Amino acid sequence: MSAASSPKSLHKPTLADVAREAGLATSTVSLALNRPPDECRLGKETRRRALMAAEALGYRANWRAKALAQQKTFTVAVIYARETPYSTGANEAISDALAQTFSAEGYYQLLVPIVGDSSAWRDAVRPDRVDGCIVLNPKPANLSVIRETTGLPMVLVNVVDDDPGLTRVVPDDHDGARQLTEHLIGLGHRNIGFYFRPDEPNEHGQDHFSVTERIGGYRQAMADAGLGHRVSVVADLDPAAYVQSIIDRREKASAVLVYDHFQAMHLMHCVQERGLRAPEDLSLGTFNDTRILEYMNPSLTTVALPDHDMGELAARRLIRAMGGDHAGAREVRLPVRLKVRASTGPVSS
Amino acid sequence: MSAASSPKSLHKPTLADVAREAGLATSTVSLALNRPPDECRLGKETRRRALMAAEALGYRANWRAKALAQQKTFTVAVIYARETPYSTGANEAISDALAQTFSAEGYYQLLVPIVGDSSAWRDAVRPDRVDGCIVLNPKPANLSVIRETTGLPMVLVNVVDDDPGLTRVVPDDHDGARQLTEHLIGLGHRNIGFYFRPDEPNEHGQDHFSVTERIGGYRQAMADAGLGHRVSVVADLDPAAYVQSIIDRREKASAVLVYDHFQAMHLMHCVQERGLRAPEDLSLGTFNDTRILEYMNPSLTTVALPDHDMGELAARRLIRAMGGDHAGAREVRLPVRLKVRASTGPVSS
DNA sequence: GTGAAAGCGCTAACAC
DNA sequence: GTGTTAGCGCTTTCAC
Numbered sequence: 001m002s003a004a005s006s007p008k009s010l011h012k013p014t015l016a017d018v019a020r021e022a023g024l025a026t027s028t029v030s031l032a033l034n035r036p037p038d039e040c041r042l043g044k045e046t047r048r049r050a051l052m053a054a055e056a057l058g059y060r061a062n063w064r065a066k067a068l069a070q071q072k073t074f075t076v077a078v079i080y081a082r083e084t085p086y087s088t089g090a091n092e093a094i095s096d097a098l099a100q101t102f103s104a105e106g107y108y109q110l111l112v113p114i115v116g117d118s119s120a121w122r123d124a125v126r127p128d129r130v131d132g133c134i135v136l137n138p139k140p141a142n143l144s145v146i147r148e149t150t151g152l153p154m155v156l157v158n159v160v161d162d163d164p165g166l167t168r169v170v171p172d173d174h175d176g177a178r179q180l181t182e183h184l185i186g187l188g189h190r191n192i193g194f195y196f197r198p199d200e201p202n203e204h205g206q207d208h209f210s211v212t213e214r215i216g217g218y219r220q221a222m223a224d225a226g227l228g229h230r231v232s233v234v235a236d237l238d239p240a241a242y243v244q245s246i247i248d249r250r251e252k253a254s255a256v257l258v259y260d261h262f263q264a265m266h267l268m269h270c271v272q273e274r275g276l277r278a279p280e281d282l283s284l285g286t287f288n289d290t291r292i293l294e295y296m297n298p299s300l301t302t303v304a305l306p307d308h309d310m311g312e313l314a315a316r317r318l319i320r321a322m323g324g325d326h327a328g329a330r331e332v333r334l335p336v337r338l339k340v341r342a343s344t345g346p347v348s349s
Numbered sequence: 350m351s352a353a354s355s356p357k358s359l360h361k362p363t364l365a366d367v368a369r370e371a372g373l374a375t376s377t378v379s380l381a382l383n384r385p386p387d388e389c390r391l392g393k394e395t396r397r398r399a400l401m402a403a404e405a406l407g408y409r410a411n412w413r414a415k416a417l418a419q420q421k422t423f424t425v426a427v428i429y430a431r432e433t434p435y436s437t438g439a440n441e442a443i444s445d446a447l448a449q450t451f452s453a454e455g456y457y458q459l460l461v462p463i464v465g466d467s468s469a470w471r472d473a474v475r476p477d478r479v480d481g482c483i484v485l486n487p488k489p490a491n492l493s494v495i496r497e498t499t500g501l502p503m504v505l506v507n508v509v510d511d512d513p514g515l516t517r518v519v520p521d522d523h524d525g526a527r528q529l530t531e532h533l534i535g536l537g538h539r540n541i542g543f544y545f546r547p548d549e550p551n552e553h554g555q556d557h558f559s560v561t562e563r564i565g566g567y568r569q570a571m572a573d574a575g576l577g578h579r580v581s582v583v584a585d586l587d588p589a590a591y592v593q594s595i596i597d598r599r600e601k602a603s604a605v606l607v608y609d610h611f612q613a614m615h616l617m618h619c620v621q622e623r624g625l626r627a628p629e630d631l632s633l634g635t636f637n638d639t640r641i642l643e644y645m646n647p648s649l650t651t652v653a654l655p656d657h658d659m660g661e662l663a664a665r666r667l668i669r670a671m672g673g674d675h676a677g678a679r680e681v682r683l684p685v686r687l688k689v690r691a692s693t694g695p696v697s698s
Numbered sequence: 699g700t701g702a703a704a705g706c707g708c709t710a711a712c713a714c
Numbered sequence: 715g716t717g718t719t720a721g722c723g724c725t726t727t728c729a730c
Contacts, residue, residue, distance in 0.1 A: 012476075012477075014722095014723060014724085015723065015724060015725095016723080016724095024700080024701085025700065025701040025702070026701090026702095026723090026724080026725090027700080027701065027702080027703090027724095027725075027726070027727095028699090028700060028701070030724065030725060030726085031700095031725095031726095034725085041699055041700095042699065042700085043699060043700085046699075046700075060475070060477075061723085061724070062477045062722085062723050062724070063475065063477040063478045064413070064416045064417045064420075064422065064477050064478075064722080064723080064724095065417055065477075065706095065722070065723035065724045065725090066723080066724060066725085067413045067416070067417075067706095067724095068413045068414055068416075068417045068706050068707070068708090068722085068723080068724075068725095069705085069706055069723075069724045069725045069726085070706090070724080070725070071413075071706075073413065075459075078460070082445065082448065082449075096431065096462075099431065099460065099462040099464070100431075100462075100464065103462065103464060103469060103470070108459055108461075108473055108478075109459065109460045110424070110457055110458065110459055110460070111427070111448065111458045111459070111460045112457075113445075113448040113449075113452065115448070115449065115452060121452070124457055126409070126412065127361075128361075128409075128411045128412040128413050128414075128707095129412045129413075129457075262640075262641070265641055265644040265645075266644050268644065268646075269643070269644040269645070269646060269648075272646045273646070291611075292614055292641060294618070295614040295615050295617070295618040296614075296618070296645070297617075297618060297621045297622070297646060299618075363706095363707055363708085364707065364708060364709095365707080365708095373716080373717085374716065374717040374718075375707090375708080375709090375717090376708095376709075376710075376711095376716080376717065376718080376719090377715090377716055377717070379708070379709060379710085380709095380710095380716095383709085389715095390715055390716095391715065391716085392715060392716085395715075395716075410707085410708070411706085411707050411708070413706080413707080413708095414706070414707030414708040414709090414722090415707080415708060415709080416708095416722095417706085417707080417708075417709095417722050417723070417724090418707075418708040418709045418710085418721085418722055419708080419709070419722090420722070477723095
């Protein structure tokens with residue numbers, strides 16, 4: 001009688017309420033509710049009584065209590081950099097796939113923006129708060145902090161890192177750049193540039209790994225075609241200035257790979273503003289396949305990353321890891337696909 | 350001695366460990382750790398001992414246990430429709446503001462996509478799981494389900510609804526459409542159309558409220574200018590067909606309001622593909638201010654919604670509501686701003 | 699097979 | 715001021 005909380009009509013029913021209703025012990029009801037019929041020895045009639053009572057009271061196990069008792073939260077943290085808003089452009093399909101997969105598997109997602117001081121967001125990534133975490137698109141500077149986050153199953157998405165202990169899912173950016181470059185070479189281009197505009201001089205002076213990868217693929221394709229001496233990577237001009245340098249012939253380029261879709265759109269804008277035409281005067285190819293690239297005039301040739309697959313695969317790997325299964329390759333590199341559209345054409349000079 | 354778990358070096362220290370280390374009771378340590386010095390009567394020396402011990406052991410309160418004991422999770426659910434991926438276009442700044450505000454206030458965000466059967470996501474929105482929820486951009490069909498979610502403080506973002514019990518933060522879409530229409534009228538246009546492409550015939554046949562609002566503002570501005578008879582809302586043609594109807598003169602329009610930025614880009618694409626020029630042959634204005642609209646050629650005139658403010662305000666209102674403070678207007682309508690760019694110009698005929 | 703009881707780790711009354 | 719104790723609601727040994 002001491003701890004017997006009376007089943008006030010507005011009070012959510014607890015396990016104890018159900019047990020009383022069914023005339024059983026709480027432990028018995030708990031078993032009936034959580035274990036598959038075969039996995040526990042429970043009288044058929046007993047089980048039925050328990051289930052009926054729960055049903056009758058509209059019982060739902062209290063999530064908080066369950067989390068404490070089971071030492072699990074069925075929640076994963078999705079850590080992302082605020083500079084590249086969650087699900088923008090490249091991240092859109094990734095995050096959608098994460099959401100789909102995790103909710104299908106009964107996991108909740110805690111959205112954790114990396115913002116400011118690391119102590120703030122590190123708070124969310126603790127074993128008593130989440131069961132695992134996905135790290136989306138981190139820059140090297142953040143990665144080093146994240147790497148220290150011990151004791152949590154973790155999968156990195158879209159990051160190349162040489163720490164062999166970390167599981168990661170990445171797109172084959174290197175190959176994408178190679179494909180795009182070869183496509184341009186195939187169109188007769190010889191003077192092909194790579195344009196990239198760093199976000200901002202960040203503290204650690206390190207760009208996202210994909211910059212390196214894409215430039216690498218570009219260089220290699222150029223070298224393979226005997227055009228190594230024509231390689232030109234420009235990273236210190238704003239789009240308008242870059243276009244000007246092409247017009248002035250200081251920069252010789254009939255085709256340009258642009259680091260990402262965003263910069264490509266910006267560059268295209270400047271190109272047309274200065275009266276150049278694409279692809280007649282300049283061919284433009286880029287990375288990421290967001291739908292709006294089709295709506296540009298001309299529509300943009302781009303390297304499509306396997307966003308959806310990356311998200312789904314990362315989620316599945318994490319779920320497995322949280323289950324204790326750490327098998328499989330540390331780095332999974334997924335293939336990309338070149339989508340040729342109107343912004344790249346034969347060299348015209 | 351009975352319940353004294355030995356402080357194994359790899360075991361996370363608990364309150365009991367700290368208490369033992371400090372030679373105090375757990376309750377005392379709990380007070381010292383959680384209450385501001387003035388709010389509780391604790392010996393200066395005692396408090397110091399408690400803090401030192403916690404520090405020494407690297408103690409962090411277990412989140413799960415705290416949640417159970419306090420009946421709070423310091424987590425809010427952010428419910429959004431998967432059809433409009435979280436943070437795409439219009440939502441980008443909203444979700445960023447939510448993230449900023451909530452994390453600054455110590456709240457976690459649970460990301461809850463509305464996908465498929467409502468039972469799946471309703472699971473996340475229970476008082477034992479989260480302390481409150483934000484509902485982003487819901488369509489009427491979902492809204493009715495959400496409305497039943499009882500007992501949770503809730504703030505709707507970007508939805509007009511006549512249920513007086515629900516707090517909501519909305520942009521003044523009606524006024525935006527009015528401003529844009531007046532802008533076009535001011536440029537000499539008389540035949541001004543409104544173009545809108547429904548997503549898909551959804552089950553309930555209801556469009557997002559902003560459709561109604563924007564068309565309403567457009568109609569009103571036309572009527573106010575004595576152009577009521579020229580109102581033409583087209584919703585049953587795809588962009589290409591609509592452009593064709595303009596070329597054929599079946600549709601008389603020298604200017605068009607397009608429902609959103611996405612459809613506007615698509616329409617612009619079709620316009621240019623058919624050899625029309627904007628704004629010379631057709632002026633185009635739209636809604637939502639995502640950066641890429643500037644990169645279009647021509648850049649697009651648009652009605653910018655107060656995304657950031659909406660997000661921040663919604664978060665603050667929810668935090669207040671979770672604290673028990675339900676004061677303030679049920680509907681907060683935030684002003685929008687017209688951004689005139691290159692896609693709208695004087696009528697040329 | 700079923701039930702009693704001991705936690706999970708913390709907070710909050712209430713004695714002392 | 716500080717310690718004792720009783721929960722928060724569920725899971726899970728372990729007797730019976």
